[in-house]
Amino acid sequence: IFKAFVAASSVTAxxxxxxxxxxxxxxxxxxxxLVSFERVVQGIPGxxxxxxxxxxxxxxxxxxxxxxxxxxxxxxxGAGGYFIxxxxxxxxxxxxxxxRGKRLMTAGLVGLSLLFALATIVTLSRGAWIxxxxxxxxxxxxxxxxxxxxxxxxIVGIFLVGVRPxxxxxxxxxxxxxxxxxxxxEAIGRDVQAALENVLGAGLGSADRVVTNLxxxxxxxSPSAQTSAIPTPSAQTGGASASNGSDVESAGIGxxxxxxxxxxxxxxxxxxxxAWCLGVIVALLRGARQSAxxxxxxxxxxxxxxxxxxxxTSSALMRFTTAASAWLLLGLATSLxxxxxxxxxxxxxxxxxxxxxxxxxxxxxxxx
Numbered sequence: 001i002f003k004a005f006v007a008a009s010s011v012t013a014x015x016x017x018x019x020x021x022x023x024x025x026x027x028x029x030x031x032x033x034l035v036s037f038e039r040v041v042q043g044i045p046g047x048x049x050x051x052x053x054x055x056x057x058x059x060x061x062x063x064x065x066x067x068x069x070x071x072x073x074x075x076x077x078g079a080g081g082y083f084i085x086x087x088x089x090x091x092x093x094x095x096x097x098x099x100r101g102k103r104l105m106t107a108g109l110v111g112l113s114l115l116f117a118l119a120t121i122v123t124l125s126r127g128a129w130i131x132x133x134x135x136x137x138x139x140x141x142x143x144x145x146x147x148x149x150x151x152x153x154x155i156v157g158i159f160l161v162g163v164r165p166x167x168x169x170x171x172x173x174x175x176x177x178x179x180x181x182x183x184x185x186e187a188i189g190r191d192v193q194a195a196l197e198n199v200l201g202a203g204l205g206s207a208d209r210v211v212t213n214l215x216x217x218x219x220x221x222s223p224s225a226q227t228s229a230i231p232t233p234s235a236q237t238g239g240a241s242a243s244n245g246s247d248v249e250s251a252g253i254g255x256x257x258x259x260x261x262x263x264x265x266x267x268x269x270x271x272x273x274x275a276w277c278l279g280v281i282v283a284l285l286r287g288a289r290q291s292a293x294x295x296x297x298x299x300x301x302x303x304x305x306x307x308x309x310x311x312x313t314s315s316a317l318m319r320f321t322t323a324a325s326a327w328l329l330l331g332l333a334t335s336l337x338x339x340x341x342x343x344x345x346x347x348x349x350x351x352x353x354x355x356x357x358x359x360x361x362x363x364x365x366x367x368x
Contacts, residue, residue, distance in 0.1 A: 001332060002089060002296050005325060009086035010112055013119035016071035016079060020122040025067040028055050038074055057124050057169070057180065066165040069122040073322055080120050080128025081316030085303040085326050087116035088135040092299030095143040117156060124169055127313045129160075131306035138302040142288075184313055187255040195259055201266025257311035257318060277308060280334060287337030300333040 019027075028034040029050055038047035050056045054076055057066045068076040094109040120132050133153055140149025160166040172178035194202075262270040281301055288297040303326065307317055317323045 002329060005329060006086050006089055006112065009083065010115060012071050013083060013086070013115050016069040016083075016119040016122060017115075019071070020067065020069040025050065025056065028053075028070075034070075034074065042074070057165070066124065068124045069119070071119065071123075075319075075322075076123040077125045077127065077314050078316050078319050078322035080123035080125030081131070081307060081310065081314070081319075082322040082326075083116050083120045083123075084128060084131045084135060084306050084310075085300070085329065087113065087120065087132055088139065088303035088306065089296065089299035090116060091136055092139045092143075092295045092302060095139050095145040095148065096295040096298070097143075098295050113152075121156075121160070121166065124165070125314075126169060126173065127310035127316075131303075131310035133306075134309050135302040135306035138305055139298065142298050142302075184255055188259070188313075191256055191259040191263070195262050198263055199267075201269065202263050204264050255313060255315075257308075257315040260315050260318070277304070280330070281305065284333060284337055287341045290341050291337060292340075293336065297333050297337060300330055304330060 034055070035047055035050060035053055038044045038053050044053075047053050051058075053074070055068055055070060057068050069079065070076050071079040071082070073079045073082065090109055090112040094106070094113060098105075098109075100106075117132065120128050136149050136153060137146070140146040160170060169178075173181050176182070258270060258274070261273050265273070281304065284297050284301045288294050288301070291297050307326065311317055317326070
């Protein structure tokens, strides 16, 4: 199943790269009208232009508009989040020596790693970039291939710094003149305010809702010939889909996964979610030592850790279309570990299991 997932993901990654380097951005508003699809089929009334569905990026006034790859999905951030898992699996298989002595297989794993890395890059999702880097470093640390991991990241970093528009996405974020970064900061600020106003949570469905009645965009010619016929967002919106409280169905919380869970379920639900994620990570790391498919388990854990890190600026892990396979494979990896080491789920003395640990604890500390 994991190998089939990587194979399917490689096709999706190839499509993303083809979109970015070959297809004109107007393909998504004419030949394949993704704008109308999101507005009519997905029910997002604010989807009126390519800007509204985030297929165009703008790194500040005067720097122009740039296309973003979306692969077979409907949002570049979700697409970037999707590629974290196949990248983690292929890098882990490469580092673990699964193809030791097989040059062709080794070359294939290296090629797949580069394919998934490039697919992640062309989505222009910086959160996915950070998640991918975290996954690669974690893979290198566990298999003692840190030098190789940092070498790979250095090569990718040189590419990002030397090639436009990727370098502008970095400099604009550092200079804080990026409309996307400003929009994220403002949205997270609103999320924090909503969380403070609903200390016990506002109930399921109160966060991560669709924004309606978005302000109209002002047609401004773009300096890029490829996007000259595409209107850019007005200064009022700052390149991000923003609206006041009276124009939305709910708070619109969704920039931060943890704030979204906090507002939806309250402190107890948010603490449970975080504790569950940490418990799964610990269990998988413990069980990986005894697993015959160590690369599979570690690759899944590394991808989860990276995704949880990037979840501070997005909630891609809660999008079914892009995250369903990630949760499915995480469950399969967990069941694989528990099948080989049933007591691994216990936080202490894993060889005893939960029942054995409790009986031992009660014997040592009998009731008075």
